[in-house]
Amino acid sequence: MNISKYLFVIVILFALSACSILEKDGEKIQAQNPESTTAGKGMSNLEKVPVKIDQKIINNINWEVSPIFQSGNFKMRGVPNKVGFIDVPFIANKGNKYMWHFWGDSIPEGELTIVAVKKGSNDIAPALKRNGKNVWTTGVPAGGPHNGADAHIPSSMTLREPGKWALLVHLGKTYWDYIVIDVK
Secondary structure, eight states: OOHHHHHHHHHHHHHHHTOOEEEETTEEEEEOOTTOSSTTSSOOOSSOOSSOOOHHHHHTOOOSOOOEEEETTEEEEEETTTEEEEOOOBBTTBOEEEEEEEOSTTOOOSOEEEEEEETTOOEEEEOEEETTEEESBOOOOEEEEETTEEEEEEEEEOOSSOEEEEEEEEETTEEEEEEEEEEO
């Protein structure tokens, strides 16, 4: 085999590895380019989603907006006694600050990753924003009590389209839970 054939094989393998479509149980999940302007468009993603996306979790999402509950002096949206953030409305294309809170004796270690899934779509998108760019992952939640929780981390988030979205919460490589929000 000559050099040009080796080069051709390497180029093909590189192109295949850059593919943005993940498959699980025969269904396709597409990763949104963090820099595209709307979900569902610009679906090629050069960045690999850093966590495993389980299609069964997406298929079993209860699309009712997650409840609001009291913790400390704040109203949180999420899963009581597990995960939530101080409730601030989501407005499409408008970023805001959100303080994530985690409860439990065995909170997984690792960075916070949020994968947003839009209802009625297999599109996934990063919800976190850092330094003006959409990202999948931010820092590690700090220990110690805060607003009644066992760990917390500040973040900025934005979603580009109105509608219902599920925020799949991962700590390190561990899927923790999801929160459903309504983006106006």
